[in-house]
Amino acid sequence: MSPQDPTPTYSLELFPPKTAERMERLKGEIATLNTVAPRYFSVTYGAGGSTRKGTFETVSWLRRQGIDTAPHLACIGSTQGEVLELLEHYREQGIDRLVALRGDLPSGMGGGIGGDFRYANELVAFIRERTGDHFRIEVAAYPEYHPQSGTPDRDLANFKRKVEAGADAAITQYFYNADAYFALVERCQALGIDIPIVPGIMPITNHSQLARFSDACGAEIPRWIRRRLEGFGDDLASTREFGHQVVLQLCRRLLEGGAPGLHFYTMNQSGPTLRLWRDLGLPGGA
Template structure:
């Protein structure tokens, strides 16, 4: 272990959480139950996703501002390039700034529902790097971006994908959050390549607790994440055993985080899927717990 790794291990772990805008009243109840459960862990920030084509713009705005106002947690709003002009995107960004939101997650975004190919809006920002430049012109936002340890599925090559990440950082992004992965070596190799390419911002590992294995396989196929055979073996036969599945899921994700901790990684971003218990359990294992009142 290097001296820098030993020094990093003494630093406290910081966590952040991602939520998504609910579509129904029941899902909305689940979201706020999740936020209330995780808030005592004092995340460094939480982020709220943006539906394809900007379909959840108002809900995302309401959730972000409510979390910041009601829970005192810095909240970041996702913003994309899809289906909007530059003026429309800038106006949304200005609304966030006026509401006290200082952190955005800038993404190219997925095509609107029913479409398979991404086409830049004729009057909009073409790609995430362009979006970041525009957002920084609106106000001095803190900006996080996405990174793909196993290459974005639409990238021409691993090198092209890394060059795109570099463009986003050069445009003003201050943090990269990775797509989820299941092997620590995947993250290690990616960070080594990114640093060799001159990328010096923090690269925060994105962690997805597996709640539904078949759904994760479907997600992973779409985003280019490898589902290793050992993970499939762990969840085999648990489709009708949710309690055991949750125990296995928490253990598996905690093991991944603990493996990365050995390298000095102290920041983790959890894709909660608006479910709190698994993420809470993993954080507990990692030593991230609610602060207890000081003894009288």
């Protein structure tokens, strides 16, 4: 593995709820998740800024609780002025970590959306130009390559541009094949990319939901896992138990292989992530 901070980073991702009722529910889930003292919570940012208000509210609430927070900042369709306003807003809140992304086009917009940024590397470079080293910048990486990149080589070249623009670390899209992650790290090393690449971990709790997400983002569900999940049908208990064991073994292999931490996509549910956390023996999970 590449040179890393010797202390692994374990972090959690949330998405902004759409209603006040769901926000209240999320506050309870966050309180439960925070009992294991994750390094930080990241908060997603919808296509074309579609969840901007919800992201702000969720981030602001986390900061009022004294919780380290890394807002997602997606640049597609945004102007430099809008991004600068966001950066200043977050600096005023004492935030020093961001997840910088290109983001997806809002549904139905096609290629007609405006803005000053085309790619995430342009956003990273802009953040560095305007704020220096104030923010630790995390970017996305794709063990199975981003579906819009066309080829793995093109995807890796895109990733390298983000690193050269000033990214400090990367978080991967979720995956279930550890070999894909280790292959990505090896290819990065060969190109002189030595930033930490933290695996993104998606608990398996619902087969149809997972299949829908995976089809949309290009993440592969290995055939043997798909077949087993399909075989459980509506048996959610069996789905969750099998899914837990699959992801638990994946995490163990990643950590044993030198991964610099884990970033859990919680889907705003504390139970599945905390069970993994505790079974892995991660700090604070006893």
